[in-house]
Amino acid sequence: MNIRVLRYAVSIVLAIFVAALSFGPATGADADKELLQRACGIFKALPKAMESDQNPVTPAKVKLGKMLFYESRISIDGTVSCAKCHPMSLYAADGLRKSIGNNCKVNPRNAPTLLNAADQISEHWIGNRTSVEDQAKQSVIGPPAFGMVKYEDVEKRLKEYAEYVSMFKEAFPADKQSVTVDNFAKAIGAFERTLVTPAAFDEYLRGDGKAIDQDQKTGLKTFMDMGCAGCHSGAFVGGQMYQKFGIVEPYWKYTKSGQIDEGRFAVSKVEADKYVFKVPILRNVEKTPPYFHDGSVDKLEDAVIIMGKVQLGRDITGQQTSAIVAFLKSLTGKIPDDALIIPVLPSIE
Amino acid sequence: MNIRVLRYAVSIVLAIFVAALSFGPATGADADKELLQRACGIFKALPKAMESDQNPVTPAKVKLGKMLFYESRISIDGTVSCAKCHPMSLYAADGLRKSIGNNCKVNPRNAPTLLNAADQISEHWIGNRTSVEDQAKQSVIGPPAFGMVKYEDVEKRLKEYAEYVSMFKEAFPADKQSVTVDNFAKAIGAFERTLVTPAAFDEYLRGDGKAIDQDQKTGLKTFMDMGCAGCHSGAFVGGQMYQKFGIVEPYWKYTKSGQIDEGRFAVSKVEADKYVFKVPILRNVEKTPPYFHDGSVDKLEDAVIIMGKVQLGRDITGQQTSAIVAFLKSLTGKIPDDALIIPVLPSIE
Numbered sequence: 060m061n062i063r064v065l066r067y068a069v070s071i072v073l074a075i076f077v078a079a080l081s082f083g084p085a086t087g088a089d090a091d092k093e094l095l096q097r098a099c100g101i102f103k104a105l106p107k108a109m110e111s112d113q114n115p116v117t118p119a120k121v122k123l124g125k126m127l128f129y130e131s132r133i134s135i136d137g138t139v140s141c142a143k144c145h146p147m148s149l150y151a152a153d154g155l156r157k158s159i160g161n162n163c164k165v166n167p168r169n170a171p172t173l174l175n176a177a178d179q180i181s182e183h184w185i186g187n188r189t190s191v192e193d194q195a196k197q198s199v200i201g202p203p204a205f206g207m208v209k210y211e212d213v214e215k216r217l218k219e220y221a222e223y224v225s226m227f228k229e230a231f232p233a234d235k236q237s238v239t240v241d242n243f244a245k246a247i248g249a250f251e252r253t254l255v256t257p258a259a260f261d262e263y264l265r266g267d268g269k270a271i272d273q274d275q276k277t278g279l280k281t282f283m284d285m286g287c288a289g290c291h292s293g294a295f296v297g298g299q300m301y302q303k304f305g306i307v308e309p310y311w312k313y314t315k316s317g318q319i320d321e322g323r324f325a326v327s328k329v330e331a332d333k334y335v336f337k338v339p340i341l342r343n344v345e346k347t348p349p350y351f352h353d354g355s356v357d358k359l360e361d362a363v364i365i366m367g368k369v370q371l372g373r374d375i376t377g378q379q380t381s382a383i384v385a386f387l388k389s390l391t392g393k394i395p396d397d398a399l400i401i402p403v404l405p406s407i408e
Numbered sequence: 409m410n411i412r413v414l415r416y417a418v419s420i421v422l423a424i425f426v427a428a429l430s431f432g433p434a435t436g437a438d439a440d441k442e443l444l445q446r447a448c449g450i451f452k453a454l455p456k457a458m459e460s461d462q463n464p465v466t467p468a469k470v471k472l473g474k475m476l477f478y479e480s481r482i483s484i485d486g487t488v489s490c491a492k493c494h495p496m497s498l499y500a501a502d503g504l505r506k507s508i509g510n511n512c513k514v515n516p517r518n519a520p521t522l523l524n525a526a527d528q529i530s531e532h533w534i535g536n537r538t539s540v541e542d543q544a545k546q547s548v549i550g551p552p553a554f555g556m557v558k559y560e561d562v563e564k565r566l567k568e569y570a571e572y573v574s575m576f577k578e579a580f581p582a583d584k585q586s587v588t589v590d591n592f593a594k595a596i597g598a599f600e601r602t603l604v605t606p607a608a609f610d611e612y613l614r615g616d617g618k619a620i621d622q623d624q625k626t627g628l629k630t631f632m633d634m635g636c637a638g639c640h641s642g643a644f645v646g647g648q649m650y651q652k653f654g655i656v657e658p659y660w661k662y663t664k665s666g667q668i669d670e671g672r673f674a675v676s677k678v679e680a681d682k683y684v685f686k687v688p689i690l691r692n693v694e695k696t697p698p699y700f701h702d703g704s705v706d707k708l709e710d711a712v713i714i715m716g717k718v719q720l721g722r723d724i725t726g727q728q729t730s731a732i733v734a735f736l737k738s739l740t741g742k743i744p745d746d747a748l749i750i751p752v753l754p755s756i757e
Binding site: 129131132136137138146147148149150153154155159162163345346348394399400401402403404406407 | 480487495
């Protein structure tokens with residue numbers, strides 16, 4: 060048993076132990092209070108924005124970043140923008156098993172939502188993007204994404220639009236050369252750092268016991284009791300660690316994964332990273348099917364049951380599944396109004 | 409010389425004759441007044457909405473239609489929605505020579521803007537869609553568009569979303585079966601009928617002589633004097649007739665059209681319809697490159713020069729071209745605020 064699995068086992072045992080402690084005689088208001096206290100020890104309400112010292116969020120960057128988010132004319136075939144795989148209408152995911160990039164190229168994995176995504180340990184399923192800025196930057200030359208060959212070609216295209224040139228200057232006043240792919244990435248990153256979607260669960264964590272209903276409370280308790288919260292914790296209910304997908308049994312036994320994905324092993328080439336993926340955030344999970352790194356599962360109920368089997372070695376009952384799903388729905392939040400307003404893009408003068 | 413060409417020749421001669429009449433000694437304020445009067449005889453300010461007796465615009469239809477406009481999950485591969493080829497960020501066109509539909513299929517022609525599009529004699533370049541409703545309906549089973557095989561399959565997918573079912577009921581209260589492709593088309597059509605973009609030119613036509621500048625006035629005069637307004641007239645500056653593309657010389661001599669498109673002949677099989685296309689509207693033309701049915705020309709200046717050559721048999725000078733382009737920019741309008749707000753789509757419950 061390697062250290063990672065050992066650490067995982069210990070965290071599950073601890074979670075169950077803590078859960079057992081709370082199986083006391085508490086009822087009604089006491090039980091409610093206990094549940095909230097316990098939840099506050101594991102989860103956190105969402106921040107207002109996902110700030111970064113490396114890329115402070117400014118209005119000028121956000122405005123430019125939102126425009127660039129919709130800019131398809133900087134992709135090799137003119138069809139790919141960030142919004143293609145992350146449309147706001149579908150909670151910044153695309154509803155596909157795997158996203159389709161330029162010239163119909165299939166991306167290796169399912170497009171995760173960009174909402175609440177900027178404060179994770181890394182981006183992408185296997186953590187091969189260090190930040191949302193890094194993700195934006197690498198996307199433009201990603202062969203199955205925008206498909207551009209050189210960063211300079213992206214910069215050249217951006218410079219064709221006088222409006223962009225002046226907006227870059229305004230957003231990055233200290234830079235002599237402001238129209239760069241790094242600043243492109245920073246602007247998009249700044250926009251993404253505003254994409255926080257407060258939900259009923261945040262109201263609950265802030266002390267409003269009526270913000271979630273009894274089913275959702277039961278689900279929350281089940282989610283913690285079962286050990287789900289061992290990995291899916293914090294403000295984003297995930298996104299803070301890597302974990303093997305298939306601790307107890309191989310994931311492909313239960314998902315409909317046709318091809319086996321070795322996960323983080325592709326990045327690190329370390330044997331222990333085989334089948335290891337970043338634990339996804341569960342904010343808005345109700346709204347972003349299909350599920351898992353390969354989008355192989357359509358229904359949230361099925362995803363919950365499979366997680367029980369392959370991660371916890373447990374058969375989650377129908378009642379427990381319903382309760383957990385009810386809880387997960389309390390994570391569905393409100394997309395910021397500004398992010399729902401389409402920017403009109405410049406034309407060449 | 410067939411009757412169509414004869415009619416065209418007469419209209420050009422008449423236009424030039426009328427133009428000659430106005431070459432009087434009028435100067436300054438008088439000339440301005442004359443120009444406005446003449447323009448008002450040829451063009452019209454935009455209506456508030458593009459109403460239809462067959463499909464009255466109601467708020468419930470528009471709300472549903474806007475959601476369906478973004479709905480990609482009813483296409484065969486889950487990637488195509490109306491917004492794919494008509495994104496509002498690019499003035500409801502896509503910036504491509506020819507649009508890309510499901511599974512990377514190339515559409516036969518360039519995607520025209522949907523703004524101000526609903527009051528034309530027909531939709532599509534060759535008039536093979538009778539209305540915006542017909543266009544929406546046929547798109548879902550169009551092989552290079554949404555690519556669905558049967559209308560029933562679209563209806564089945566729509567019915568999976570409880571929110572859509574109740575919205576269809578609300579939008580079409582008299583229908584026993586409200587979730588139908590016909591109503592899908594009516595809802596989208598109703599949304600499109602609101603897509604009117606008032607511009608500086610409308611202010612001018614309503615009597616504000618300062619709404620357009622002197623260059624634009626010169627351009628407007630040139631546009632009428634040259635005969636462009638013989639076809640590009642009315643509220644939409646086009647969209648009201650079919651015309652041969654290449655009256656004087658074949659269009660492919662001057663455009664970069666690799667393949668010859670026989671135009672409306674494909675629909676009618678009438679010899680006289682060879683190379684005949686619907687005269688496109690010029691509203692927002694500045695913002696919707698590339699130009700012509702095959703998107704073969706990138707620059708508006710070049711498109712103007714080519715039109716002079718192949719339609720009018722004239723070499724338009726650089727000065728005249730600049731003036732016409734300046735006038736055409738006065739047709740760039742404001743997209744309605746509501747059309748720029750992205751609807752969040754339902755998920756399966």
